[in-house]
Amino acid sequence: MESNLAVQRLSALAQPNRLAVFRCLIRCGPAGLPAGDIARLLDVAPNTLSAQLTLLAQAGLLTRRRDGRSIVYAANQDAMSDLIVYLLEDCCAGRPDICAPIADAVARAACC
Helix, strand or coil, X not given: CCHHHHHHHHHHHCCHHHHHXXXXXXXXXXXXXXXXXXXXXXXXXXXXXXXXXXXXXXCCCXXXXXXXXXXXXXXXXXXXXXXXXXXXXXXXXXXXXXHHHHHHHHHHHXXX
């Protein structure tokens, strides 16, 4: 991953409402949610949500598809995985004790 793309993705997540949207969609899995449902769940005004969804999609963190009159958004899990791998490349610099908390978190998430 290029550093510019990593910065774009991190910037897209660096706002409380956008981060909440992304976390909500990660929990929903690949099926995603219509924009209206996201707005209701997170108590966000539709016009505000629209701008946030656009920014996240432009960063490659969301996919969108039309389903009748609705647009369904889903987290792009591959893009997030790529970002996490990019951030953690050589994170321990030869010291495995530094990566122990990360390894523990990954082990806990392995149930997914």
